[in-house]
Every structure is written in structure tokens, then in C-alpha cells.
Amino acid sequence: xxxxxxxxxxxxxxxxxxxxxxxxxxxxxxxxxxxxxxxxxxxxxxxxxxxxxxxxxxxxxxxxxxxxxxxxxxxxxxxxxxxxxxxxxxxxxxxxxxxxxxxxxxxxxxxxx
Amino acid sequence: xxxxxxxxxxxxxxxxxxxxxxxxxxxxxxxxxxxxxxxxxxxxxxxxxxxxxxxxxxxxxxxxxxxxxxxxxxxxxxxxxxxxxxxxxxxxxxxxxxxxxxxxxxxxxxxxxx
Numbered sequence: 001x002x003x004x005x006x007x008x009x010x011x012x013x014x015x016x017x018x019x020x021x022x023x024x025x026x027x028x029x030x031x032x033x034x035x036x037x038x039x040x041x042x043x044x045x046x047x048x049x050x051x052x053x054x055x056x057x058x059x060x061x062x063x064x065x066x067x068x069x070x071x072x073x074x075x076x077x078x079x080x081x082x083x084x085x086x087x088x089x090x091x092x093x094x095x096x097x098x099x100x101x102x103x104x105x106x107x108x109x110x111x112x113x
Numbered sequence: 114x115x116x117x118x119x120x121x122x123x124x125x126x127x128x129x130x131x132x133x134x135x136x137x138x139x140x141x142x143x144x145x146x147x148x149x150x151x152x153x154x155x156x157x158x159x160x161x162x163x164x165x166x167x168x169x170x171x172x173x174x175x176x177x178x179x180x181x182x183x184x185x186x187x188x189x190x191x192x193x194x195x196x197x198x199x200x201x202x203x204x205x206x207x208x209x210x211x212x213x214x215x216x217x218x219x220x221x222x223x224x225x226x227x
Contacts, residue, residue, distance in 0.1 A: 004156070042117075042200055042217030043157065091156050100147045100204050100215060104156025 002026070004105035006092050012111045013082055021077040021108045025094030032075050033102060034067055035091040043091055049075060082112045115140040115205050117218035125224045126191055134186040134221045136201030146184050147215060148177050149200040157200055191225045198222045 005024040013019055025032050030051055035043035045059040052072045060066075064082075069075040079086055089109050093102035118137045126132055138146065145164050149157035161170040163179040170177045174195060176187045186199055202215035 040219065042202070042219050043215075044217070045215070093156070100145045100162055100202070101159050102157075102215070103159070106154065106156050 004092055004094055004103055006090075006105035006108050008108055009106065010109045010111075012113065014113050015082060015084060017082050017112075019079045019082055019110060021079075021090050021092075021110070023075045023077070023092030023105060025073065025075070025092070026096075026103055027073075029094035029096050029103070030072070031095040031097060032069060033093045033095070034075070034077050035093065035104075037089045037091055037107070046077070046090075079110075082110075084112045086110060087112045115203060115216045117201055117203055117216055119199075119201050119218035119221050121221060122219070123222040123224070125226065126188075128192060128225055128227050129190050131187070131189045131191070133188070134199055134223070136184040136186070136218060137182060138184070138201075138203050139182075140203045140205040140216075142206050144204040144206060146179055147202045147204070148184070148186055149202065149217075151198045151200055151220065160199075188223070191223075193225045193227050196223055196225045 007022045032049040034046040036046055037043045047067050048056040049069045052069055064080045067077045089107040091104050091107045093104040095102050116139045120135045145162050147162050148160040150160055151157045161177040166179055166181045168179050174189050178185045198220040200217050200220045202217045204215050
């Protein structure tokens with residue numbers, strides 16, 4: 001597709017369960033970002049990939065959160081032992097390198113019961 | 114710590130009623146200031162990049178301006194389809210948002226009534 005694709009669009013899980021969220025960036029974009037957005041808030045940075053490596057993971061809130069991008073394209077955000085406070089929309093964005101011009105997907109809405 | 118404050122939090126206008134949204138920022142070594150539009154249930158959509166004080170950018174009914182401490186998004190004769198949340202973001206050398214990462218404000222929720 002032409003844009004950033006995220007799956008699933010909605011995920012409801014129970015506290016303590018493991019969750020994976022997938023992001024398929026725009027073809028050719030080497031930079032990939034994960035953000036988290038809570039209701040009424042702006043997006044909050046989680047992690048940034050340049051190619052296959054995590055160039056900056058300073059936004060990950062704790063060690064329950066992990067992300068990979070093994071082939072430099074698709075990325076997966078993994079959340080272990082989910083907590084109710086993890087409920088939010090998880091946004092993925094990619095960039096061709098033009099500073100600050102990010103192309104966002106529609107997000108994955110995570111609800112932890 | 115980099116901070117971005119947007120005001121007002123919400124704004125309701127009549128169609129054709131021009132106004133401005135404010136973005137105040139404190140950042141060490143601003144690399145760029147960005148405006149995004151976000152529709153309900155969608156990801157943010159890029160609008161403008163501003164790099165230096167005095168710079169202006171225009172797109173249809175929107176014009177973004179930048180000073181050393183704040184940016185304004187002016188909307189002229191808005192239409193109902195301009196209703197959205199408008200997000201401001203800054204990029205600094207060590208913003209914590211990655212090499213190209215952004216620090217976002219909370220946004221202004223704009224409603225244009227027909």
C-alpha cells in the first residue's frame with residue numbers, strides 16, 4: 001500500500017497478557033518510529049529505528065516494552081505482562097529522512113482490561 | 114527538558130470566522146517546529162515545517178508563523194472540513210525523540226460550525 005499500515009487496528013486484552021503490534025512502513029523509508037498517544041494527549045515518543053537497529057529507545061517506559069525490525073522494513077512492538085495503564089493508541093510512523101516530516105499510520109488501539 | 118504548550122485546548126468557530134492557534138515552546142537549540150493535523154481515529158498528518166524566526170508557510174486556508182518563543186497557526190475563513198486537532202511539535206538536538214524524533218504538544222481541538 002501507499003501509506004503506513006498498522007495491525008491490528010484494535011486489540012482488547014486482559015491484564016498480564018502478551019501483545020504484539022505490527023507496523024508496515026512506506027516502502028523505501030529507512031526511519032521508523034513508535035509513538036503512544038493517550039486520550040487528550042499528544043503522541044509520546046517510544047523508539048526510533050534507522051534500518052534494522054534501534055537508534056534510540058529512550059522513550060520505552062520499562063523493560064516490558066520491546067520492539068524489533070529484523071529486516072529493516074516491518075516492525076513489531078511487543079508488550080509483556082500488560083497493565084491497564086498501557087491502554088492507549090500506539091502509532092507507527094516512517095520517514096524518508098526529511099527532518100520532522102513523519103508519515104503516520106492510523107494506529108493500533110490497545111485496551112487492557 | 115523540552116516543553117511544548119498549545120492554546121487554547123479547544124476552539125469553536127463559525128464557518129468563515131478567522132482565528133489563530135498558539136504553540137509556545139522551550140527548547141535548547143531548536144532544529145525545527147512542525148504542525149500536524151489529526152482527524153478522529155487517524156494518525157497525525159504533516160502540514161508544515163518552520164526552521165527560523167520570521168519564517169512563514171502557507172497552505173490553502175492555513176498559515177504558520179514562527180518567533181523565537183512561539184508559533185501561530187492562522188486559519189482564514191475556515192470551513193467545516195478544517196475541523197480537527199492541530200498538533201505542534203519541536204525537534205531539538207537531544208529531544209529524546211530520536212535523531213529525527215519530535216516532542217509534541219497536547220493539541221488544539223478545532224471545531225468549525227456551518
